[in-house]
Amino acid sequence: MFETTKYEMGRRIRGTAVLTVGVSAYVAFIVWYFSLLDPSAYAQIAESLPPAMLDAFGMQSIGSIEGWLGGQIYTFLWLLGLGVYFAYASAGVIANDIESDRMDLLLSFPVSRRRLLTEKFASVLLPLVSLNVVVGAVTYGLVVAIGETIDPMHLAAAHLLSIPYLLVCAAIGLVLSVVVDRAAIAERAAIGLVFVLWLVESAVGAAEDFAWIQNLSPTHYYAPTPILVDGSYELIDAAILLAAFLGLLVVSQLLFQRRDI
Secondary structure, eight states: OOHHHHHHHHHHHHHHHHHHHHHHHHHHHHHHHHHHSOHHHHHHHHHHSOHHHHHHTTOTTTTSHHHHHIIIIIIIIIIIIIHHHHHHHHHHHHHHHHHTTHHHHHHTSSOOHHHHHHHHHHTTHHHHHHIIIIIHHHHHHHHHHTTOOOOHHHHHHHHHTHHHHHHHHHHHHHHHHHHOSSHHHHHHHHHHHHHHHHHHHHHGGGOGGGGGGGGGOGGGGOOHHHHHHHOOOOHHHHHHHHHHHHHHHHHHHHHHHHOOO
16 A cells, blocks of 8 residues: 555655755755844845835845744745745656656556555655755754744744645646646646746735735745744634645546546
């Protein structure tokens, strides 16, 4: 049972390790850079940026370590960078096997299409969980190492609540993986769609007449900076993201069941 998931996870171990080390190294650089800047420099940076950019990158509280991490790591790297990564990774889950004709062999085994898709997608949980656990621990250790303090519960909440968001991004890629024949096209479409959804949340906020469009973006339901700064979040937002993820997963299963391979 779960042989497909085990096999697919095994193929992701090396990539997960490289990505985790790379993100941890970036976090180390950002934390180290914070320790070098004069406190007055943060105010100058904030004043030099337009309000739209401050909102887009969550840099309103840039003078604190929580605000600095929120703006430099979680709002940009976590929301956009990892969102794009998981959409890209999931976009090849089915499309790669269809394009290489490997799917015919997989479907010849006594396993339903629904289970096959679910088990292959489950392999994405390896980098998702690893990044949140390892990078979260690394971030806390580095902050303490430079003599700063950060609430560990706020940091843990920021990582925990990012999981539904990243699952939605991955599910977007999964749907495209089922719909599109060529893996490269599915991957590019997934990257573009997640980027556009992030841009919608960032750019439309200033236009009150079109504020409703923000509700279509998963970014609208996960704001890491307020979580880090004062621990403020809405569980309903996480519930909406989980519901969206499950809905996209079911849609991908239905489309895959009806698709002619």
